[in-house]
Structure formats: C-alpha cells, structure tokens
Amino acid sequence: MEEKNLGRILVIDDNEDVLFSAKMLLRKHAKEVVMEKDPRKIPFLVSNEDFDLILLDMNFSQDITSGQEGFYWLKEILKYDPSAVVVMITAFGDVEMAVKALKEGATDFVLKPWENQKLLATLSSASKLRNSYKEVSQLKEVNRTLTSQLNTPQNLIEGNSAAMRQLFNIIEKVARTDADVLLLGENGTGKEVIARTIHQRSSRADKVFVSVDMGAITESLFESELFGHKKGAFTDAKEDRIGRIEAANGGTLFLDEIGNLSPAMQAKLLTVLQRREIIRVGTNKPVPVNVRLICATNMPLKEMVQRNEFRQDLLYRINTVELNLPPLRDRLDDIPLFADHFLGIYAQKYKQPAKRLGDAGLARLRRYSWPGNVRELQHALERASIMSDNRELQAEDFFFLAETEPLATNQTESQSLDLDELEREAVQRAIQKHEGNISKAAKELGLSRGALYRRLEKYEL
Numbered sequence: 001m002e003e004k005n006l007g008r009i010l011v012i013d014d015n016e017d018v019l020f021s022a023k024m025l026l027r028k029h030a031k032e033v034v035m036e037k038d039p040r041k042i043p044f045l046v047s048n049e050d051f052d053l054i055l056l057d058m059n060f061s062q063d064i065t066s067g068q069e070g071f072y073w074l075k076e077i078l079k080y081d082p083s084a085v086v087v088m089i090t091a092f093g094d095v096e097m098a099v100k101a102l103k104e105g106a107t108d109f110v111l112k113p114w115e116n117q118k119l120l121a122t123l124s125s126a127s128k129l130r131n132s133y134k135e136v137s138q139l140k141e142v143n144r145t146l147t148s149q150l151n152t153p154q155n156l157i158e159g160n161s162a163a164m165r166q167l168f169n170i171i172e173k174v175a176r177t178d179a180d181v182l183l184l185g186e187n188g189t190g191k192e193v194i195a196r197t198i199h200q201r202s203s204r205a206d207k208v209f210v211s212v213d214m215g216a217i218t219e220s221l222f223e224s225e226l227f228g229h230k231k232g233a234f235t236d237a238k239e240d241r242i243g244r245i246e247a248a249n250g251g252t253l254f255l256d257e258i259g260n261l262s263p264a265m266q267a268k269l270l271t272v273l274q275r276r277e278i279i280r281v282g283t284n285k286p287v288p289v290n291v292r293l294i295c296a297t298n299m300p301l302k303e304m305v306q307r308n309e310f311r312q313d314l315l316y317r318i319n320t321v322e323l324n325l326p327p328l329r330d331r332l333d334d335i336p337l338f339a340d341h342f343l344g345i346y347a348q349k350y351k352q353p354a355k356r357l358g359d360a361g362l363a364r365l366r367r368y369s370w371p372g373n374v375r376e377l378q379h380a381l382e383r384a385s386i387m388s389d390n391r392e393l394q395a396e397d398f399f400f401l402a403e404t405e406p407l408a409t410n411q412t413e414s415q416s417l418d419l420d421e422l423e424r425e426a427v428q429r430a431i432q433k434h435e436g437n438i439s440k441a442a443k444e445l446g447l448s449r450g451a452l453y454r455r456l457e458k459y460e461l
C-alpha cells in the first residue's frame with residue numbers, strides 16, 4: 001500500500017491495547033493517527049477536526065455486547081459530519097449487528113482481533129470512498145456557484161416599443177410552461193438574451209442553462225460534443241466525458257444557429273429529441289435526459305424546408321412555440337433605453353462620467369438601418385463613449401460601417417460627378433480611414449473640425 005495515503009484517522013476504543021496496536025499499524029499508512037479512549041469526546045473531536053477515516057468500537061465497557069453505545073456514537077458522528085466515513089470495530093463477529101451498523105450509515109466493519117492486511121484493505125477502500133465524497137461535494141459546490149453566476153439575471157432591457165411589449169407578454173406566459181421554443185431573428189436581435197430570460201423565468205431557473213453554438217461544431221465532433229463519449233471510443237477520447245445535452249439535464253438546452261446543421265446532424269439530433277435519451281459514443285447504453293429545448297436561428301427555416309435543406313419533422317419537433325424577435329429598425333423606440341443602459345455600462349468600464357444621448361444623437365441613431373441590430377448599437381455606443389469628448393453624444397459621434405462599407409475597396413468608387421455626392425464620399429472615406437477620428441479626418445480633407453462637423457450634419461453621417 002502507498003505510504004501515508006489514508007489521511008487523518010481517528011480511532012476510538014476504550015481498550016488501550018487495541019489503540020496501541022492500531023497506532024503501530026496505521027502510523028505507517030496515515031498522515032496522522034489520533035487515539036481516543038473516551039467516546040464522550042467524540043462530538044468535540046468531530047466538530048473541531050477533519051478526519052478522513054474514523055475507526056469506532058462497537059462495544060464500550062459499560063455495555064459490553066449489545067452494541068447500543070456504538071450505534072449511539074455512530075449517529076452522533078454522522079450528525080456532526082454527515083459525510084464521515086466510519087468503520088466499526090466489533091469483537092464478537094456479530095454479523096447482524098454489523099449489518100445494522102451499515103444500515104445506520106457506517107461504511108464498513110472489521111472484526112477484532114483483526115488481521116493487519118485485512119484492516120488496511122478495508123481502510124484503503126473506505127478512504128477512496130471518502131475521497132470521492134469530497135470530490136462530489138466540491139464539484140457540487142463548483143456547480144452551484146457556476147450555475148448561480150450563469151443564471152444571474154443579466155441586465156435585460158425589455159424595451160418599451162409596442163413590438164417588444166407584445167413579445168414579453170408572450171415570453172412571460174411561455175417561460176412558465178415547459179414548452180420547447182424556437183427563436184427567430186436577425187443577428188444581434190437578442191435571441192440568446194431572450195433564451196436566458198425564458199430559462200430564468202421558468203421552473204428550471206435554479207438548474208443549469210447550457211448553450212451550444214451549432215454553427216461552431218464540426219460534423220466529426222458533433223456526436224461526441226453533444227452526446228459525450230466513453231474513454232477509448234476514438235483516438236482523442238482520453239477519458240469518459242459527458243456531452244452537452246446530458247450536462248443540461250434538468251435544465252435548459254439552448255441550441256443556437258440550428259439552421260447550420262448538416263442533414264446528417266439534423267437526423268441525429270431529431271432521434272435524440274424524439275427519444276429523449278442520448279447514447280454516448282462508444283457505448284450502447286441509452287441515458288434518459290430531461291431538458292427544455294430552446295433553439296435559435298437567423299435563417300429562414302421554413303424556406304429551407306421547402307428547399308429540402310432543413311427537415312420538416314425536425315422543425316415541427318423544435319417549434320412548439322415560435323417567437324420572432326423584431327429587428328432594431330422596427331423598434332426604434334427602444335433605442336433610448338438601450339442607450340441609457342449601455343452608456344452606464346461603458347462609463348463604469350472606462351471609468352468616466354456617464355455620457356448621455358443628445359437629441360441630435362438620438363435622431364441620428366433613429367435614422368440608421370441597424371443591420372447588426374442591438375449588438376451593433378452596443379458597439380456604436382461603446383465607440384462613441386471612448387471617442388467623443390462630449391458629455392452629450394451628438395450626431396457626429398456616430399458613424400456606421402454599413403454605410404461606409406462599399407467604400408472599403410477602392411474599386412467601388414462612385415462614377416457620379418455630382419459635387420455633393422463626391423464630397424459626401426470623400427468625407428466618409430476620410431472618417432473610415434481614420435477610424436472616426438474627426439481631427440485627423442478633417443486634416444486630411446483640408447477642413448477645420450467645425451467645417452467637417454457641418455458636412456457630417458449635412459450628409460447625415
């Protein structure tokens with residue numbers, strides 16, 4: 001047996017000879033051996049010290065044979081440390097009593113007088129059990145912490161546009177049911193934020209929310225990522241691993257970019273969803289799973305079904321409730337709320353006083369088409385927070401890649417000879433080249449900052 005791998009052992013027996021021989025044997029294998037003759041010290045010892053193993057006599061001198069005192073002290077130990085690993089010592093080979101002790105929570109028993117090798121073997125397996133208890137309780141704790149961090153409500157903006165108010169009415173109702181949900185919407189409309197919100201408002205809120213980006217999973221890793229694998233199932237399978245679906249058990253499974261699955265992956269996913277069980281790669285044992293499914297995509301799934309690119313049966317399976325997230329350009333009334341929210345966050349992040357959105361700034365944001373939706377708005381506000389010297393953000397504090405994009409390559413230069421058009425393009429290009437730095441752009445154009453601002457205003461840039 002490995003040296004000292006039994007940890008700290010407490011031996012409680014009122015017979016000095018037993019204590020002595022236990023100490024002689026165990027000190028070679030344990031980090032520390034604590035001996036105690038008087039069982040009345042147990043509460044003090046167990047509540048003040050951490051023992052990996054406890055060897056407890058069943059029969060103390062006042063009550064030689066019934067074992068009642070042993071049972072009493074076993075219960076006391078478990079009261080103070082429910083995960084204590086207690087091995088009972090019994091002198092009479094009374095199997096019935098030993099079995100009763102196991103039922104009461106003892107881990108094992110040894111007969112007195114013991115054979116040294118047998119005692120060591122018993123303690124060694126008890127110590128392994130203790131280690132796995134410790135590991136499990138540590139993992140549970142890590143899991144609890146991570147789940148509560150992940151499930152901490154993010155700063156959700158419900159919005160006050162008619163479209164979002166209507167949507168949140170439905171979300172409120174749907175969240176409480178266990179119905180599977182399909183979220184449709186352009187990039188950056190907040191599909192993941194809404195998926196998390198549904199989870200947080202559901203009866204599964206204290207369980208885990210597992211998000212899987214289907215667009216990022218390759219065909220070859222699909223099964224092992226989602227269903228898990230057994231050690232040795234394939235070359236890289238160095239250890240048993242549970243998949244994402246099993247990890248979400250009891251909670252919510254969010255499958256993002258569901259429209260990106262190949263036909264083969266769609267078929268495998270459908271089978272799992274229908275059977276509500278997974279089979280880890282390299283095994284043939286089905287494991288039942290209980291997850292609430294939320295899927296999301298920015299792709300037109302119904303059209304894809306028409307074109308045979310997406311399985312109709314899979315679509316029916318995932319869209320019990322379908323929610324459409326409106327693009328930001330259809331809910332411009334939400335912009336002021338988002339602006340307050342994100343400007344607050346960036347003020348903290350960049351340690352500066354919070355900036356506000358001025359009327360002209362807001363008008364500018366309302367005129368833009370927002371192809372990147374809330375994510376793009378968030379970035380525009382972050383950029384303006386960093387770049388602008390104004391406390392109140394104005395039109396000139398915002399410029400947009402989507403508007404300047406065609407100018408990124410020089411081949412797309414305008415054929416127009418309209419002076420205004422040419423000037424507008426020159427201004428855009430200068431701003432883009434200097435990444436929004438007004439002073440540098442103005443210098444390049446041969447204009448003062450004021451003159452450049454006037455042109456930005458004029459061309460609504």
Ligand SMILES: Nc1ncnc2c1ncn2[C@@H]1O[C@H](COP(=O)(O)OP(=O)(O)OP(=O)(O)O)[C@@H](O)[C@H]1O
Nearest residue numbers: 155156157186187188189190191192193298374375
């Ligand atoms: N209602 C909202 N409240 C607060 N933040 C939001 C909201 N909607 C979107 N956002 C923010 O916008 C960004 C994009 O949101 P999210 O990732 O949820 O969008 P998505 O639709 O899932 O995007 P994609 O399709 O690109 O994955 C995130 O940074 C998110 O915090």
